[in-house]
Amino acid sequence: MFNFAFNSLYEALYMNGHGLYVWSVVILVFLSLLGFFIGYTIKIKKIKDKLNEPN
Amino acid sequence: MIKKFIHQFASPKTYLYQVDRFYSYIFLFSIITYIISITWGLLYTPEDFVQGNSYRIIYLHVPASFLSQSLYIAMAISSVTYLIWRVKLAAYLVIAIAPIGAMTTFIALISGSIWGIPTWGTWWQWDARITSTLILFIMYLGLISLHNSFSNHEKADKLLSWLVIVGAINIPIIKKSVDWWSTLHQSASITLTDKPSIDPVMLYPLIGSITGFFGLVICLVLLSSKYQIFIREKNKSWVKDYV
Numbered sequence: 001m002f003n004f005a006f007n008s009l010y011e012a013l014y015m016n017g018h019g020l021y022v023w024s025v026v027i028l029v030f031l032s033l034l035g036f037f038i039g040y041t042i043k044i045k046k047i048k049d050k051l052n053e054p055n
Numbered sequence: 056m057i058k059k060f061i062h063q064f065a066s067p068k069t070y071l072y073q074v075d076r077f078y079s080y081i082f083l084f085s086i087i088t089y090i091i092s093i094t095w096g097l098l099y100t101p102e103d104f105v106q107g108n109s110y111r112i113i114y115l116h117v118p119a120s121f122l123s124q125s126l127y128i129a130m131a132i133s134s135v136t137y138l139i140w141r142v143k144l145a146a147y148l149v150i151a152i153a154p155i156g157a158m159t160t161f162i163a164l165i166s167g168s169i170w171g172i173p174t175w176g177t178w179w180q181w182d183a184r185i186t187s188t189l190i191l192f193i194m195y196l197g198l199i200s201l202h203n204s205f206s207n208h209e210k211a212d213k214l215l216s217w218l219v220i221v222g223a224i225n226i227p228i229i230k231k232s233v234d235w236w237s238t239l240h241q242s243a244s245i246t247l248t249d250k251p252s253i254d255p256v257m258l259y260p261l262i263g264s265i266t267g268f269f270g271l272v273i274c275l276v277l278l279s280s281k282y283q284i285f286i287r288e289k290n291k292s293w294v295k296d297y298v
Contacts, residue, residue, distance in 0.1 A: 002099050013099055015108035018173055022097065022111045025166045029115045032158055033271060047285045050118035051298045 065144045067284045068293050073279045083276075085270025092263025100257050109173040112166055114261060117267035119162035119246075123191060124226055126156035126272070131223040136215035144280075146212035147287060149219060150202050151280035153158050154274060157195035164188055167240075183232035184240035187225060194222050208287060 001028040013019050091280035096114035130152045137145035166186065168178040179185070198215055205211035233242045244253040251258055288294045 001222060002095075005099060007099055015111070016102075017234075018108040018111075021169050021173055022140055025112050025115045026093070026097070026170050029119070029162055032162055036275050037272060037278070038156065039228070040275065043155060044278065044281050044285065047282065048298045051285065051289060051290055 057075050065142050066145065067144050067288055068149075068297075070144055071281060071284055071297065074281055078274060078277055079141040081270055082187075082274045085267050085274060086128055087267075088263055089267025091162060092267050093258045095266040096260035096264060097164050098182075098225055100245070102261060103122045103257075106174055109170060110257075112170040114264045116163060116166040116170060116233060118259060118265045119159045120188070122268060122272050123156060123160035123188070123286065124229060125269075126152050126159060126276075127191065127195075127219075127226055129222065129276075130156065130219045134219040137212065138220075141165060145282075146216065148227075148276075148280055149201075149212070149215055153195055153199045153202070155275045155279060157192060157199065159272060160192040160195060164192060171239075180239050182238040182240060183228065187229040187232050187296050191225055191229060 004012075006015075013023065015022055058289070061196065070235075093114055097111050101110070102108055119255050130149050133145040133148040133152070137149065164185075171178050173179070198218060202211045202215050207213075232238060233240055242252075244251060285294060285298075
């Protein structure tokens, strides 16, 4: 069950011609998640700073 | 009695403190589960006999598709809660969930299109499943734009809640589209009633990736709802004490 499915790192990246499709989806998902996490963290920080400002 | 219970446990203040209490645990569990499951699925499962290695997109596409529909159901439940019991937090949740729902639906559509190229020979087909998912994406965007176009938040919350409830009709259509119409999209591999049609070697990392992605999306919803609370309750003294 936990055997590496490829013979080399190159094979894992190339995936018999399907690597471009698979890895582009991986990048899409990770960038979307990262973007949203960073975006909300910045938004919350900004509004907290604004609320902390003395009137 | 239900009203009293809901109001007691769904006050924005209580919610915010509970978010802070549980957020890091949920995030840590989800990120570890997701990374392990994705690595397992992408690199340690055998190649599919029919689809070759392109099937590995399943570990990213299925969690996103599942969440795109689940988040809409969560919005519909929050809308009903808001309209019946007038729970402010439920209205905040509706608008907090919408951008995350749009993001997961976008991932589902794009990853499905990319998967379609090696599998179907086309990146797009106007079939029932894909079209109804595109409608879901447009609905999410429409709801966000509509809410942002109102200066009166309360009016916007009411209208949005009604629209979300009406739009919920699309969810069973998406779910059943592969059974009701002849589509390029395959039937569900995992259902609550039948035995999964996918081999356990491929199934376990899929369950892991769904669980991990679900947890991460929950974390995003918690952050988004926290932001909504700050925006909407900024004039309350407890918010100033909190920050």
